[in-house]
Amino acid sequence: MPETAIAGARRFSFYLERLFQARPERLAELEAHLQQPFTPEEMAAFASWDTLDGADALIGALRRLRQAVMARLIARDLAGLAPLDEVVTTISQLADFSIVRAEAAARASLARYGTPTGEDSGDAQQLIVVTMGKLGGFELNVSSDIDLIFVYPEDGETTGARVTSNHEYFTRLGKEIIRIISETTADGLVFRVDMRLRPYGDSGPLVMSFAALENYLLTQGREWERYAWIKGRAVTGDAAGLAELVRPFVYRKYLDYGAYGAMRELHAQIRREVARRDMAANIKLGPGGIREVEFIAQVFQLIRGGREKRLQLKGTRETLAALKAMHLMEDDAVSELEAAYDYLRRLEHRLQYVDDAQTQTLPETEDARRAIAHSMGAEGWDAFMAALNVHRRHVTRHFEQVFFLPTENAPAHPLAGLWRDIRENGETDPAPALARLGYEDAAAVARQLAALAGSQRYRQLPATSQHKFDALLPPLIEVAGGLAQPDATLSRILALLEAVSRRASYLALLTEYPQTLQRLAQLCSASSWVSGYLMRHPILLDELLDARVLYASPDWDRLAHELDAGMQENAGDAEAQMDTLRHFQHAQVFRLVAQDIAGMWTLEALSDELSRLADVTLAATLKYAWLDIRSRHTDTPRFAIVGYGKLGGKELGYASDLDLIFLYDDVHADAPELYARLARKMTTWLTSTTSAGVLYDIDLRLRPNGQSGLLVSTVDAFEHYQQSEAWVWEHQALTRARFVAGDETIGASFEAIRRAVLCQRRVPEALAAEVVAMRARMRESHPAVDSDVKNATGGIIDAEFIVQYLILAHAHKLPALTANTGTIALLAVAAQAGLIAPTLAADAQAAYRHFRRLQHASRLAEVRAVEVDDALRAHYRQVAALWDTLFAGTGAPQT
Structure with missing residues (x-):
């Protein structure tokens, strides 16, 4: 097999045949080692590198090493023994090895100059040899040039017998490295060296300090250089310092569609x-x-x-x-x-x-x-x-x-002339054309477009951005005109465009992907909340690109894994982790609202998904906030998050607060202080406004003893409070509570406590009086108004109070009522058990669904009051009728 493989390689490669004729020892080496890849360890053992007598001796040894490497690579590759990964990795390792050896030998040849020293730090300086192109990506080809750039940290002087500037020293050093690697001898060369990717190309200095490189990248770096520097990799010297300097030039903080x-x-x-x-x-x-x-x-x-x-x-x-x-x-x-x-x-x-x-x-x-x-x-x-x-x-x-080809280079849109006339104050009245497109108050729309064209924000846009803006507006005018509420839709789109126009990348996104315009217009037409959400988080425009992703049902296990990966990437950078949480949560909310508008979710299912999103986000927040506490005594906290209210009942909306309490079960002496710090840190992570926006508003007032109580409680203290000190309204709140994230053992303990408390025997008459009195107190601050489906008589709160009363009054004999399955499902449980009449239960279920849909629609439309019609009044009466049946004689009836 070795002889056959080698013979085949010799017939194919003239280079290999010439090599074996000139250097028979290379053939003997290959015959002995064909079956093994050429490793870095073998390169290191190929010669006594540290004892070589100067750069000229190194020149010969490196070329003989390359011959050996090439012979084995050619034979192994052609024989099918070496996959692509082996070939490109081995030749890249050879290049790295050669550079490191050449730099050391070149430095030794300049010993008379002493050590280059930084004028500010006083530290010894080392040349940073940066590999670019395929070598930078560790994917070098076998006969390639190697693209290099030479950088050093600081200007200054050397300390030797012959003092010179650091710049002059490193220039000499760089030239010697190039000579050692690329000089052609009887044994050939190691690699041709190409320095043209350095700043200013062939006309620029051979070496450059960090300060000079940073100034160049900031003031003169071109787009193609960003592309080139993606692969920039330091083989010698301060790799971390170079990466920190170059990364902001290559990678923008925002999505850079430009x-x-x-x-x-x-x-x-x-x-x-x-x-x-x-x-x-x-x-x-x-x-x-x-x-x-x-x-x-x-x-x-x-x-x-x-x-x-x-x-x-x-x-x-x-x-x-x-x-x-x-x-x-x-x-x-x-x-x-x-x-x-x-x-x-x-x-x-x-x-x-x-x-x-x-x-x-x-x-x-x-x-x-x-x-x-x-x-x-x-x-x-x-x-x-x-x-x-x-x-x-x-x-x-x-x-x-x-x-x-993007929109901006496509043929002019049919409405381009309309927008041009508006911009240039043309003689043609645009209102008739706008009316034909479907706009209801065409004259008002024309005035709005004229105001936009004359605005400072539009006129001060850079020429390239204004060109993109002008290309986008005609198709958006056309699309909006064909949708429901065309005037409002266009107004929302214009506000969004104005808001994002200062960031050229967002305009580039929309012009590069014209298919996004229809989706954008449809979402803005369906909801003013959505357009406002996009204005606050324009990075979400990226979500419009791929309909497969935008409208895919969430796979929460996969999404949780992706969030965890993003958090790990930013380990040690709390601010970046907070932004990661926000980007993740905003993207998922946006996908869900797009799916909601498309009719993919029932309201109950949507609330479940939003609750799962909160669960995933809270779990990641807990995990990484704890890892950000340096003095922690364990990597896995004995700590749990419990959700109340809408989160506890899995009835979250798009902008719902999170009602939370924090529990721990840990006997370590530092546990109370550590977990209090964790709770404060989590609160900061969840509620702070960062460059990425806000995550969640949270409410911690449902913890034992409310605002005067401890921020975190032990499981035992929580149990004692609930059994001995809690008010009835706190037990009502407990009906809509569940373990959300953290230690599952604590979660199981909480659920056991919850069930035990809810299943206590209570005097129904006294309980009913407490519930009615509590509802009356709530009305003092939130009066019953028919246009407010939450607080109206017979509205959402009344329906929820009814269910909470039924749980507290009857769970001791009907434990199924303790299941946290939501108001609608629990009304059915109560009806099946004969606690309430089936017709009253069915009416209340229908009413509650109607209220939730109206509440959801009003939030999407960003209106506080709902339209009061006969259907709504009928539903109020249905819930009120059930209230009167349960609470007759305990207080004022609801009807």
Whole structure:
């Protein structure tokens, strides 16, 4: 097998044949080690590197090492023993090894200058050799240049016998590194070195300080350099310091959809150069080539990497895997790109194995074509080209889907002239055209558009942003005109556009993805709350891009895992973790409201989903707030969150507060203080306004002894309070309480306490009097008004009080009433047990559903009062009738 594999490799590679003829020892090495990959340990043992006599000795040893590595890679790859990962990893490890050795040897050759020292810190300075391109991504090809940039931390001077500036010292050092690696000798070279990616290119200084690099990136860094620096990786020196400096330049904190235009233009330049030089046969730069796969991966990194640290990766393959894991591309699309990339890169290596030449161009001679085809497992050139073209077509299709022509470059919209006339105060009255589009008060809409065109905010937009704004408005005018409430819809859209217009990236998102405009208009038409939510959180416009995701029923286990991954990425950065929680919660709320408007959820099911969202968010908050407490005595707190009210009853709405209490069961001496700190930290994490907005408002007044009580309670103290000190209204609240997050053992203890308290025997008459009296006290601060379905006589609170009374009065003989299944379900339980008449129960259930729907609709429409009609009054009477039946003789009747 080794002899056959080597013989086949020699026939295929002229370079390998020449090498074995010139260096027979390389052949002997290969025969002995063909079955094993070339490891970094073997590179380190290849020579006595530390004892080599100067840079010239290193030059020879490194070239002999490269010969050995290349011989084994070529033979193993062509024999099918080395997958792509082994090939690109091994050659990248060789480059890293060579750079490190060259830097050490170059530094030794400059010993007369002493140690370069920072003028501010006084610390010794080391050159940072930054690898870019495929080496930066650890995906180097076998005959590639290596793209390098030289950086050093601080200016200053050296301390040796010959004093010089740090800049001059590191310039000499850089030149010597380049010579050691790239100088051609009888044994060839190690790698060609390309320094053109450095600031200012060939005309710039060879080395640059942190301060100079930062100034360059801030003031002159171009979009293509952001793309290049994605792969920037320090091989020597202060890698962390370099990353901290470069990261803000590459990765924006917001979703940067402006990157599409820059990447598209860069690709267009490449395409023009390919056409000019007739390079269609180039598998790197030609259509469907390697570069297009890289562009697809990297545009997602540029757009989302600032928010999603999981995308701050160097390699193309690992980035594609992340896109699949994060569901940013369809699985089939990523699989096709991964397969194409693997095929194209293996083909690239075979083209380079022939003569150890940096080429990506398909051969023209029959013999060369036959050899390449057979090396790729094809019977002949035609079969090979058919397989290659399948992969190229896949890449091209996915590239065009990602980089399709945006709205701003499309033909002018039919209403572009209407908007232009409004902007330029044309003589044509726009009102008739607006009326034909469906607007009800066309003259008022025309005035609003004119006011927008004349506003300072619009006129002060940068030219590129104003161009995008102008491209967006005509289709939005058209879409809004065809929806319900067209005038209000357009008004909401205009307010949103004005709010986001200062962030060019959001305008770019809408122009890059014109299919989002219809979804945006429909949501704004359906709810003023939604448009306001988008104005507060414009980053959610991103959610409009993929209808599959927007309208997919939530998989809470997967979503909880994704949230946990995001929190782990920001470990140690509490502010970033708070923002992660907010981005997650806002995105899920937005998806649910879009699904709600689309009619995908009943009101009860929607409340369940919003409650599950709160549960997941609270669980993550608890976990990571605790890990942020440094003096904690355990990594897993004996602590639990209990939800009351709407959270406890799984009846949350979009903007509901969370009623919470905190329990712990821990005998450690520091437990009371630690868990009090945890409760305060969680409160801060949940309620603080950050750059990402607000998470939840919370109410802690239902804890034992209310506002005067401890922020956290032991399980025993909570049980004692509920059994001995709690008021009836607190037991009423307990009917709608449940364990939400934290220690499940404490959760089980809470549920046992809850059931025991609810199942206590009570005097029905005394209980009824307490419930009626409590309801009367509530009316003193919240009068009964028919337009307020919550507080109206016979409204939501009355229905809930009825159920709470039934639980407290009868749970001792009917434990099924303690199940926290909601008001509607518990009315059915009571009716089936004969506690209330079935017809009264059914009427109250229907009424309660009606009230909840009206309340939900009023919140989406952002109106406080509901319209009072005969149906609503009838439902009030139905609940009031049940109230009178239960509480007759205990106080004023409800009717």
